[in-house]
Amino acid sequence: MKFGGTSVGSPARMKEVARLVTQGGEPVFVVLSAMSGTTNELVEMSNRLYKKNTEGAHEIIDNLEQKYLVHINELYSTEEYRHAMRLFLNERMNYLRSFTDDLFTSFEEKNIVAQGEILSTTMITNFLCEQGIKAALIPALDFMRTDKNAAPDQFYIKEKLATIMTRQHDKQVYITQGFICLNAYGEVDNLQRGGSDYTASLVGAALPADEIQIWTDIDGMHNNDPRVVENTAPVRQLHFEEASELAFFGAKILHPTCVQPASVAGIPIRLKNTMQPNAPGTIINNHLEHGKVKAVAAKDNIIAIRVESSRRLGSASFLRKVFEVFESYQTPVDMVATSEVGVSMTIENTNRLNDILDELGSYGSVSVERNMCIVCVVGDLNRNTLGNIALITTAIQRIPVRMISYGGSDYAISFLISQDDKAEALRSLSKVLFQNKES
Ligand code: ADP
Ligand code: ASP
Ligand code: MG
Numbered sequence: 001m002k003f004g005g006t007s008v009g010s011p012a013r014m015k016e017v018a019r020l021v022t023q024g025g026e027p028v029f030v031v032l033s034a035m036s037g038t039t040n041e042l043v044e045m046s047n048r049l050y051k052k053n054t055e056g057a058h059e060i061i062d063n064l065e066q067k068y069l070v071h072i073n074e075l076y077s078t079e080e081y082r083h084a085m086r087l088f089l090n091e092r093m094n095y096l097r098s099f100t101d102d103l104f105t106s107f108e109e110k111n112i113v114a115q116g117e118i119l120s121t122t123m124i125t126n127f128l129c130e131q132g133i134k135a136a137l138i139p140a141l142d143f144m145r146t147d148k149n150a151a152p153d154q155f156y157i158k159e160k161l162a163t164i165m166t167r168q169h170d171k172q173v174y175i176t177q178g179f180i181c182l183n184a185y186g187e188v189d190n191l192q193r194g195g196s197d198y199t200a201s202l203v204g205a206a207l208p209a210d211e212i213q214i215w216t217d218i219d220g221m222h223n224n225d226p227r228v229v230e231n232t233a234p235v236r237q238l239h240f241e242e243a244s245e246l247a248f249f250g251a252k253i254l255h256p257t258c259v260q261p262a263s264v265a266g267i268p269i270r271l272k273n274t275m276q277p278n279a280p281g282t283i284i285n286n287h288l289e290h291g292k293v294k295a296v297a298a299k300d301n302i303i304a305i306r307v308e309s310s311r312r313l314g315s316a317s318f319l320r321k322v323f324e325v326f327e328s329y330q331t332p333v334d335m336v337a338t339s340e341v342g343v344s345m346t347i348e349n350t351n352r353l354n355d356i357l358d359e360l361g362s363y364g365s366v367s368v369e370r371n372m373c374i375v376c377v378v379g380d381l382n383r384n385t386l387g388n389i390a391l392i393t394t395a396i397q398r399i400p401v402r403m404i405s406y407g408g409s410d411y412a413i414s415f416l417i418s419q420d421d422k423a424e425a426l427r428s429l430s431k432v433l434f435q436n437k438e439s
Contacts, residue, residue, distance in 0.1 A: 001028055002178060002200030005036035006217040007274040008120050011074040018128055020215070020277060021173050029207060031178045031200040032124060034116025035071075038064070039179075039193070042116055045096070046109040052101040065093045068119065075123060081130045088122055111188045117177035117196070125175045135173040138164055144181035144199060146189060152181070152198070154261065158206040165207070176203065197255035205265035212262050212269045214254070219273040220282030221246065221253055223295040224430045228423050232430065235282055235294050242294055242378050243269070243284040245412040249376035250299035259284065293379035293388055296429045298422055302334070302372040303350060304402055305357070308342035309364040318363065319343060325359045335374060335405045335414055344403050346374065346416060372402065373419040377429060382410040389413060395432035399425050 003017050021028050033039075041060055048056040072085045092115055099108055121137055128135035143160035147153045168174065178196020183189035191198045197214055204212035221243070222232035238246070240263035247254035253271060262269050262284075269284040309318055322343055326333050329352035337344045342364065347353075353368075360366045377392050389406070392413060403416035417425055 001213045001215060002031040002196055003033065003274065004196065004214075004216045005033045005039070007215050008032055008034075008124065009036040011071050013274065014075060014120075014124050014127060016274060017124060017215075018131065018133075020274070022128075022133055027172055027174070029174045029176070029203060029209065030124075031176055031196055031203060032117065032121050033178050033196040034120050038116035038119070039113055042113045043109075046104075046112050049099060049101050049104045049108070054101050057099070057101075058097065061093055061096045064096075065089065071123070075127055076130055078130060081126055085123060085126055089119070092119060107187055110190060113190060114177075114180040114188050117179050121175050121177050128173055128175075133173060134171045135175060136168050136171045138168070138174050138176045140177040140180050140199065141182055141188065144176075144202070146181055146183050146191075148184045150183065150189075152191070152202050152261075153184075154202065154206070157202055161203065161206045191255075194252070194255045197258040198261075201258040201261040201269065204267050204269075205261040208265055209267060212267055213272055214258075214269060215272045215274045216253060217273065217275060218253065219276055219279040220271040221251060221284075221295060223434050224426055225251070225296070225298060227252075228298070229426050229430050233434065234279075236280060237287060237289065238282060238284045238294060239288045239380075239411065240284060240286060241409065241411045242288075245376060245378045245409065246295055246297045249297045249374055249378075249412070249414065251295070251297040288380055291380050291385040291388070293377060293381070293392070293433050295378050296426060296433070297376050297378065298426060299334075299348070299374045299376075300419055300422070302346045302348055302374050302416065303353065304344060304346050304369040304372050304416060305360070306342055306344045306367045307360050307364045308367075321363055322360065325356055328359075329356050331356060335403055335416060337403045337405065346372065346403070369402065371419045372416055373422045374414050374416055375422065375425050375429070376412050376414045377433070378412050380411070381406070381413055391432060392429065395429045396425050398428070 001021055008014055008017055021030050041064055045057045045060040068089050072082055076082045096112060096115060099112060125135050125137040143157055143164060145153045145156050178199040179190050181189050181191060200212055200214060220234040221238060223235050224232045226232045240259055244259040247259055248256045270281055272281040273279050307322055331347050331349050331352055333345045333347055335346040357366055357368065381388055396415060399417055399421045401415050401417055406413040
């Protein structure tokens, strides 16, 4: 069971988490995010240290400490636990204060942002113990590790976790930190923002669990982005591939890569709402509802790059050379479209954009468009399910489309449009695809 930031965002919410994890009677492994807002504060603290503003960084620590002191008073009922937790908080805050602007790199930043999950897991484990529940804190840094490519080392995670679990076999609730890990060099690192979902899926696959539950602040995956479109509805069931596409193309409820470990292990993922625990949520498994369009997602801040070859594309090595440029700058390409004269691609990561554009220049004329958005429609879009693609393109007929991608999978069609047109595109797709239809 994984609980996100809002789900552990206050002492009252933490008490509800304690209730939910103990109600089933079976042993449960729990993955927790930091309390909502905390990771952002820690990122901001690091930004201030990068800018040599130590005083500003300390201001953030002081405010955090005051907030957590209030939470501690509210969460525990005994002075014994309040005292123990205050000592722990004080030690963590002094650790944060030990960072200065002398030498501040991403190494220091990662140690700082890890503290949010370390605090929330310690608070809830202690609360469960205060309630007389057999709970154990299993530090993520003892088993969660990435390899030299920054990908989780699933073999290591499985081995380590198995050893830990045999030693700790008599507990009711096992708790660990989402998001944080060690990297291949043994340094504290993380699985990127929103990465606690990924931790949950990796742990669920490694144990293995019967089911992976992602508890958040909404009743499952909705058929469109609820932050942009009104009257979205929960989708009750998704195929692993459908959920992967939605997560990758911007449905924030799931971290982009978190479906993969569960899908490989064949373990269903259930999305549940902490605010309405009895709502059915969404189940993600191997079942595919034939011919059905399930949901729409969108991803902002996309850059489109077009390279037009001075020669005909018939030159067999043109595409290889173009893609090697992206590979050499470790920049993944999301969408691709080719024609006789050139190729268009999209990227999200702009860290090496200037180098990439410089090198691409030697293969043809290069143009760039920023502030683009990928809109992705997901469902059973197999070529034999006639009619869906026509319906989707009709829905966005008034919107200028820069690229289309279909055929990379049977579960998605993606369009590249300007970010300014996103809201209209999403609303129009909802109207045509889902209005007056049961999800
Ligand atoms: P947590 O802190 O629990 O990880 P997140 O904020 O990361 O929660 O994800 C939940 C949020 O994702 C929802 O509150 C909602 O605003 C947003 N969201 C975006 N697209 C979707 C979607 N298709 N279905 C459900 N929620 C979505
Ligand atoms: N606390 C981390 C974040 O805010 C990880 C997570 O919540 O999933 O990004
Ligand atoms: Mg999240």
